[in-house]
Amino acid sequence: MPFIPHTEDDIQSMLATIGVDTIDDLFDEIDPSLRDVSLDTIPARASEQAVTRLMGERAARDAGGLCFIGAGAYEHHIPAAVWELTTRGEFYSAYTPYQPEASQGTLQVVYEYQTMMTGLTGMDVANASLYDGASALAEAVLMAVRANRKSKASRILMPASVHPFYRQVAHNICANQGITFEAIDYDRTTGRIDTHALERWAGEDVTALVIPQPNFFGVLEEVDTLTDWAQSNGALAIGVVNPLSLAVLKEPGRWGTGEGADIVVGEGQPLGAPLASGGPYFGILCCRKKHVRQMPGRVVGRTQDMDGRNGYVLTLQPREQHIRRSKATSNICTNQGLLVTAATIHMSLLGAQGLENTAATCIANTRSLVAKLTEIDGVESVFDGTAFHETVLRLPADAGAVLNILAERGVFGGLALADFYDGLDNTVLVCATETKTEADLDIYAQALRAVLAEQAEAA
Amino acid sequence: MTEKLIFEYSRPGRRALAQAPAEAPAIDDIPAALRRESPVGLPQASEMDVVRHYTRLSQLNFSIDTHFYPLGSCTMKHNPRACNTLASLPGFLNRHPLAPTSHGQGLLACLYELQEMLTAVTGMEAVSLTPMAGAQGEFTGVAMIKAYHESRGDSARDEILVPDAAHGTNPATAVMCGCKVVEIPTDADGDVDTAALRDAVSERTAGIMLTNPSTLGVFEQDILEIAEIVHGAGGLLYYDGANLNAILGKVRPGDMGFDVIHMNLHKTFSTPHGGGGPGSGAVGVGKRLRDFMPIPVVGRDGEGDGATYRWLTEKDIPHTIGRLSAFMGNSGVLLRAYVYARLLGAEGMTRVAEFATLNSNYLMTRLREAGFDLAFPDRRASHEFIVTLKRQKQQLDVSATDVAKRLLDYGFHAPTIYFPLLVPECFLIEPTESESKETLDAFVDAMIAIWDEAKADATTLKNAPVNLPVRRLDEVAAAKNLDLKHDSATAIGA
Numbered sequence: 001m002p003f004i005p006h007t008e009d010d011i012q013s014m015l016a017t018i019g020v021d022t023i024d025d026l027f028d029e030i031d032p033s034l035r036d037v038s039l040d041t042i043p044a045r046a047s048e049q050a051v052t053r054l055m056g057e058r059a060a061r062d063a064g065g066l067c068f069i070g071a072g073a074y075e076h077h078i079p080a081a082v083w084e085l086t087t088r089g090e091f092y093s094a095y096t097p098y099q100p101e102a103s104q105g106t107l108q109v110v111y112e113y114q115t116m117m118t119g120l121t122g123m124d125v126a127n128a129s130l131y132d133g134a135s136a137l138a139e140a141v142l143m144a145v146r147a148n149r150k151s152k153a154s155r156i157l158m159p160a161s162v163h164p165f166y167r168q169v170a171h172n173i174c175a176n177q178g179i180t181f182e183a184i185d186y187d188r189t190t191g192r193i194d195t196h197a198l199e200r201w202a203g204e205d206v207t208a209l210v211i212p213q214p215n216f217f218g219v220l221e222e223v224d225t226l227t228d229w230a231q232s233n234g235a236l237a238i239g240v241v242n243p244l245s246l247a248v249l250k251e252p253g254r255w256g257t258g259e260g261a262d263i264v265v266g267e268g269q270p271l272g273a274p275l276a277s278g279g280p281y282f283g284i285l286c287c288r289k290k291h292v293r294q295m296p297g298r299v300v301g302r303t304q305d306m307d308g309r310n311g312y313v314l315t316l317q318p319r320e321q322h323i324r325r326s327k328a329t330s331n332i333c334t335n336q337g338l339l340v341t342a343a344t345i346h347m348s349l350l351g352a353q354g355l356e357n358t359a360a361t362c363i364a365n366t367r368s369l370v371a372k373l374t375e376i377d378g379v380e381s382v383f384d385g386t387a388f389h390e391t392v393l394r395l396p397a398d399a400g401a402v403l404n405i406l407a408e409r410g411v412f413g414g415l416a417l418a419d420f421y422d423g424l425d426n427t428v429l430v431c432a433t434e435t436k437t438e439a440d441l442d443i444y445a446q447a448l449r450a451v452l453a454e455q456a457e458a459a
Numbered sequence: 460m461t462e463k464l465i466f467e468y469s470r471p472g473r474r475a476l477a478q479a480p481a482e483a484p485a486i487d488d489i490p491a492a493l494r495r496e497s498p499v500g501l502p503q504a505s506e507m508d509v510v511r512h513y514t515r516l517s518q519l520n521f522s523i524d525t526h527f528y529p530l531g532s533c534t535m536k537h538n539p540r541a542c543n544t545l546a547s548l549p550g551f552l553n554r555h556p557l558a559p560t561s562h563g564q565g566l567l568a569c570l571y572e573l574q575e576m577l578t579a580v581t582g583m584e585a586v587s588l589t590p591m592a593g594a595q596g597e598f599t600g601v602a603m604i605k606a607y608h609e610s611r612g613d614s615a616r617d618e619i620l621v622p623d624a625a626h627g628t629n630p631a632t633a634v635m636c637g638c639k640v641v642e643i644p645t646d647a648d649g650d651v652d653t654a655a656l657r658d659a660v661s662e663r664t665a666g667i668m669l670t671n672p673s674t675l676g677v678f679e680q681d682i683l684e685i686a687e688i689v690h691g692a693g694g695l696l697y698y699d700g701a702n703l704n705a706i707l708g709k710v711r712p713g714d715m716g717f718d719v720i721h722m723n724l725h726k727t728f729s730t731p732h733g734g735g736g737p738g739s740g741a742v743g744v745g746k747r748l749r750d751f752m753p754i755p756v757v758g759r760d761g762e763g764d765g766a767t768y769r770w771l772t773e774k775d776i777p778h779t780i781g782r783l784s785a786f787m788g789n790s791g792v793l794l795r796a797y798v799y800a801r802l803l804g805a806e807g808m809t810r811v812a813e814f815a816t817l818n819s820n821y822l823m824t825r826l827r828e829a830g831f832d833l834a835f836p837d838r839r840a841s842h843e844f845i846v847t848l849k850r851q852k853q854q855l856d857v858s859a860t861d862v863a864k865r866l867l868d869y870g871f872h873a874p875t876i877y878f879p880l881l882v883p884e885c886f887l888i889e890p891t892e893s894e895s896k897e898t899l900d901a902f903v904d905a906m907i908a909i910w911d912e913a914k915a916d917a918t919t920l921k922n923a924p925v926n927l928p929v930r931r932l933d934e935v936a937a938a939k940n941l942d943l944k945h946d947s948a949t950a951i952g953a
Contacts, residue, residue, distance in 0.1 A: 004810060023814075034682075041576075042580060061565035062550040063549060089522055101932065102873075119501060131592060133785055172780060172781035246499070250494060276552050278784070301937040304936065311461070322878070334593065338737060348502050352501045360480075408561075
């Protein structure tokens, strides 16, 4: 029997010990009308060989393509050691470290992760991770409402330059708690938050301002000004960052002229998680020390054992659902332990220099790609604000149609933005990470040139 | 045996050079005001440093692969290797979440079939795979219940009924969805007190959250009556799938009258627990909630070999409660669950429930015969059961914690302790179907040996563990003197 070790002798002897005749007798407390179940539509079991063949065929259908899509998930080289180590059974098949003496491996990894994350973000404290970047933003919003006791309005200023899916997720998770989101428009020239739109809220009761860096368009926001604006208006500053960018960009702990951002979240995927069609990734959440008791999720602390040796435990558990129940800071139970393990190993291997080289190469490749693509007639950059490793381009044709043709020719040319923003028809968000070579960039440029020429001819 | 921190291996100038671009191209166009001034305090280590360090750290863990792990309510069963290997095929691993679905038909076919299998095995109408963990599945369920009532203009329904034995995530979820929690007591047999339930329901009842079998390790005998009471009052029933392993393919939540369920695929469908995640909390819905499912869901156009698959969005499900993750939940976890489901097939799913229940009842009988007290001695065990060490506490001042820590010395992970909260000195034990009779017998032997030790000299237990990398850790000091990160300035050895 698949994954069940019992021999016929075992079964008989166990039933005899229990004092029943059949396994079915063990279900005799259940109403008989419920026990007549048909599973006709579920296939019979397949052998590992057959399933391997099936999955091989299916994976092959999804393989290939030169990917220039970013938009919140980024193709990076992941050192071979990362997942070799992460999938060791002792990490892979362990549970939440509720018995700390038997879980020092997992706990120490998380402590190291928290140290690395506070280093990257310049914040005081990191938690042990949340589900993904989008849900981490939702949790940061809920946290801000708890932490900003002076604000009564539960009002969050949410710039349009934040990832559209993040905005949706934050709304969907927070909507039932009476929190309102006020949209802040972006500047059509720079692609940054429109500070005039922000001024409308000066002097009002604002709970928090969300500050993306880089923003969804890839553009760098004026984080110092925005952080100061938020804090001088009694609002918390919530940063939404790409952790890789912090190898070269100013850390949120130093944003503004005060003590930096209050809460920082981000998608951890660029640190060692494969693209994998969207998950599992992990959500980063860091904050200043004064907010630590409002922080959701698990956190690991260092302590000592009975003999005075250093060891690690889950701490601050009174915030959590299994202790506080309906008064918990969040219903969250799980963290993304395995992804955090991968990220910690990934950062250990790359080090500060490796991360910086990766980030700078992504920036250089994207600049190079944009230069090649904007040489094509009618292709132009939409915004003039300085970018990190993504840029919005306008095409002289229907972007969705062009991307479909490019995909058929093996180039995933980016994300069309028409569905997400009025006024961004025929625009594409492109990204070239360190995985792309000069030849790859040329392939994209040649393919786009050809497709646009065909489109022009057809028109 | 302990292992120093990775930061303590760090030496200035050391690197694992092969793994990243060799140089940083100039990025002069980024203004200085937006740049980082000092480098990130990450370790500077060689690949071998890193490999050795994390290999050693892994060896400090108990895991399913190394130890019997009878942690109640967590379903620590064997994680078949094929699931990981096949979900990690490059075609799946390297696909961007926003790549066109024309280049994702392999993944989408797997997810569609997984939706169909989970729908059938739970007796629901449809499944959405997007929730990223059990607690997010719970959130999804209650949010859908609220959306349902509101769509009918019945928005005064703001109370969620929760049995007092429920997982902490249940009341926490209800509050996250803007509801009030009403606790329902448990009767002496471990069932929901139906008289109290009748008194609690009203025109304000949005729904009830139930785990069945309950966290007390017994099947709710009055489940059909409970469904009738709650539905009669206009409320809906939410099934917490934490304990689905007990009834998989044997009894279906849809047949019991539940309107929505979440499944912990990391439990019942054997995807890895990973030291605390990733999870996956797929939700199944009945006909009342079908229109409110979270997106994306996988849809199919056409039949047979000509079938194609696509993401269903708000255009297809206009009343959806929306998107709960940036992309498609934990897709990689879903692929592992799919492989597991195919390897089991229909018959194998039913066998999961049967042998989980056989192992649990066998272990319960053996422990009772060895002199341990059961919380519900007159009931069948489900896939798990509760031993109460109240008598041992009174006689020898030995607590559930003491016995748990001593079990670690014997090479067994401890069961869940002090949950559910209503049973004193509680041991919630879940052996799962993948353990052999010999392992269960060895666990009983260890429990007997520990009990003998306690009678001879209770300090043996109070001092436990002694065979682990560290001895008992001071959790009070950890919470009081928060040390949540290493100060690398003082740690870099060179």
